[in-house]
Amino acid sequence: MTAPGTRAEAPDGDTDDLDVEEALALVREGHRENRDDGTDDGAGQLPAPSPQPSGERPAERHRATPWTRAREIAARAARSHGPQSAGGTPAGTRRVPVSVDLADALGLVLAAPLDALTDLPSFDTSAMDGWAVAGPGPWQVRDEGVLAGHAQPEPLTDGEAVRIATGARVPADTTAVLRTEHGRTDAQGRLHTTREMLHGQDIRPRGQECRTGDQLLPVGTLVTPAVLGLAAAAGYDTVTAVPRPRVEVLVLGDELLTTGLPHDGLIRDALGPMLPPWLRALGADVVAVRRLGDDARALRKAVAASQADLIVTTGGTAAGPVDHVHPTLERLGAELLVDGVKVRPGHPMLLARTKDHQHLVGLPGNPLAAVSGLLTLGEPLLRTLAARPAPEPYALPLREAVPGHPYDTRLIPVVLRGDHAVPLHYNGPAMLRGIAAADGLAVVPPGGARQGEEAELLDLPWAAAGIGVCFT
Template sequence: MTRTDADGALDEALALVSRSSPQTPDDNAGGDGGGGRRATPWLRARESAVRAGSGVRGRTHRIPLADALGEVLAAPLDALGDLPSFDTSAMDGWAVAGPGPWTVRPGGGVLAGSEPSAPLADGEAVRIATGARIPADTTAVIRSEHARESGRQLHARRPVTTGQDIRPRGQECRSGDLLLPVGSLVTPAVLGLAAAAGYDELVTRPRPRVEILVLGDELLTEGLPHDGLIRDALSPMLGPWLARAGAEVIGTRRLGDDPAGAEALFEAVTTSTAEVIVTTGGTASGPVDHVHPVLARAGAELLVDGVAVRPGHPMLLARIGEQAEGRHLVGLPGNPLAAVSGLLTLGEPLLRALAGRRQRPRYAVPIEGDVPGHPHDTRLVPVRLTDEHAVALRYNGPAMLRGVAAADALAVVPAHGARAGEELEILDLPWASGGCFT
């Protein structure tokens, strides 16, 4: 990738930060979460989110097939009978008995769903449709294009082998076989398998319920930014994002930075029916940053308090209540790309664990061109994926969404950056990787 003037400017800025002495608290090794708190390394923060979700006793319910998509099996999917439950034809053609040529049985053929037909006599043939029950004593099925009918005689155009194009009873499974284990994600293919096996309902773990609280007095819900006010970019983004990540979003509310907003935040933290509360903003230590005081007042346990990642280092994860039954709060920074960083670092791993879903496989892709890094912290950079490389995108500042809106994924850039061709871990964005079905 060709280096841009913006890339060069970022290089110079990061180099200046690295050389500056003494360092500011924001750039100390490992960073901090505000107020001198030591930040958690990025990978350890993700692991903490997984452990937090895995320690919760998950809810289960019995649900119709039509409503189970995207949930996770809480009971094994066992075969209720043989599949197929009888010998069936794999092709449209002719069921034949014995060696040819064969005499065509008069009357209609055998259709799918029809009653069992009379057994075939040796040297006899009958037309048969795909999926139809095989008549007793059938030797093989000959595809229509591989046979020639002359009067009442049927001739094969190529050699016939015993059992060809017959799906025998129990070919896919026998009664009692394990089809899918607990923890399997219910995809469209799983719905098809369950239906084929005779299921009308499934026992699953429901999607984790999430409530979103957007904090800030400076946010507009419509129109152009003006007079120090900015548009709320997070409310339109977070709900669909979390839904694609497998959550059931039960509501989105906006709360002010005044004492009334802080009280409303405390009430939500202590009374919400959601398993996860996601907040935006207010996670640092400013005069109107209420998240830490509210969590302390609610008796919450801080599991992650600041992460050594850019953007997004003031993010946090807290547990409210006992581990097995507890709820969680994911505190995202207020800047949009920093909030995305928090979603991928803490939010998605927590939600996948709460839902009983496997974590995404880790994989790496060579980066095209040099990518600057932070002097001490991990950096998450929006990238486009090609057949061979990840291409870093511009407009990747903490407050920017232009880069991630054009991205397929975020690349995990280690401290001090990456050289062209170096393999970097890739975090897929939910819309680029199948969303809640992955």
Template structure:
């Protein structure tokens, strides 16, 4: 089947589903709201996609406040500041030279000292008017320096006196003390995510350690007897794509993944894993529907979990769920199909982890789509895209079981029910490792 065939089949199935729901193509009566659904009892109505994300954020906010920790700078990358970063010193902490050249005092020409001034050395002797000293970038200025003459803007005559080849202004190429900040100035607010540049600023401002919000601990439970961990698919068995993919993806979303456990279709093993986990987020793969080996719902019922989201009006990924399994523990149940699981990550895991980790939400942004995008008649649809100039290009191979499209994508486009016309602006959700504007496009 080609990618175009798969797309057309998707639309036909979506239209058939819409007809079934409206009663036009099905004589079977729809279950009443709150009526039992399948052998395990009542199931909730699917939650609209925006509301599902809001519920995930709200669930994280109602958890117990997470205690900040102090870490060394080299362990802080990617974490979030638990308190404002304030300067522990003036920056720079003394007057320094911004260029290689000469520190000069008064108007030229200048008599040049034999001894130069290097970075990292002690306080140099003061200059007198008409005197210059060779100086390196970053070196402490001699007292009474009036300017720095760049090496390319000066020359010495036969007698060794220094002349400027262009006008020298007072204060030229000097970085005065506290030019960037003064001791006690707030450099960055609470909640700033720590990037390499933030680490550099913290070090320059005098920090050896910083207070941060720790990463939420996450555990992945891979369900399904049909999954292989190596080799080629055979005899009805398929390779597990989610076990290798989810830990790195969750870490990119801010989690610390403490374990990846393969449980197969064993209801007892799943219940024991849920009862004994100390993770703040448990992520399961598959088993969220109502089939004979879909054990997630009945297991959650046995342990007394509270279902916060039970199905989401999004494609792919409709049978995802979010449950509170303890005071400070939540479970995100992902569908077993790989792209449907990615949809679950963005819908439920991302807002939950982001809020737990204290990260700021991505600023919403939209781009016009280059071509028409098929939509589901009733549900939101998430479609992998790349960017070409100011246009989002939808990628093929975007069926629930496919990863080929998302592997080449930089973002997911949020397609409203009914689809989008060419040129229509759609909200984009950046992939956590993608560089916006990537031009690669495999369709």
């Protein structure tokens, strides 16, 4: 492992990006410290750098938040204003629970217990295809059979049997169900069993799974396909759930193209297509995606007018001439909760409270840096808003050594191979080639990690649940 305080060798393609991010952070920090002192060098002029005390590294003067602490702040931010639930709604959510059709409830969290509306099963049913029999054999078989979904059949008398299908109502006075493979008929048409049969065999009695009023699932349960099936079986058409957090995405940057090849200094917008489905995979309802360019007035108007629970901006979080996010938040009186995080990529991310019950996550413009910001600040906040449980942390040994930043955490795309995590190349802030092939992100501490050393892993939603589950 590289010792803290020394720069490990960065993978090809990373070094320049890391230095640029550090420089932007230092420029912004110097500008902030100057403003805090009440001084001004003149319109449009950056302040002169303050003398640096002997032995003090520039990175040590940052007010950036440690990565773990930033995630904790984001998770708690949604709870810090408004009434807390006093029962019924899961702790952490402030929005009114909603009644949701079963077809639309996948991925939500129950805001009310799922209590049985009926006995399950609601009548005695056959667990197998075969014959319902009464008394000891042999049995005389009725001509008509009993099928699932039909009305109550006529009662049986001793020595009588009737053909029955799985799930069909069992006739009154039935002793047991004889499976098809365990019965035979003789020349007179009488039914015989080929093995010992027990009283009540292969009959599912009424209320075997639950009785009316039994609690099937508690508040806070994540609605999975199996939960939907149980709710339907128990008689529900809708469930009461925590609504999905509403998210509005504001894509910033005059240099972005939505079609065609990059040209003349213009580049394709990767975040516009990537962020909405990723946010949906995290449980959000993406209500709008707006492309604002580098227009400070349009940004201020969009943030002020938004009714979303969370606003996500892309780019504009540093201190460049067209980085308008900080000035906009200041003009709107927003409260900065996280202003820079000690993580690479993605150092200039931010989290702000723009009004009661609304937050803004400012993502860096570089694509992988934006992913880092989304998983650092966006995921914990959305999880709290949606009342989802936090994932259980886990770690795996790294197949290869990973260089570290001297002071900051690094998030590195990895694939899982057996009981190891394999770091992927193409992990610079502007790159997506690594994350596109990844199963998760390894959390690499300052200084790096040795081969075989365990690293905490952040799962990607589609790797954990499958694309068909997390995007529907």
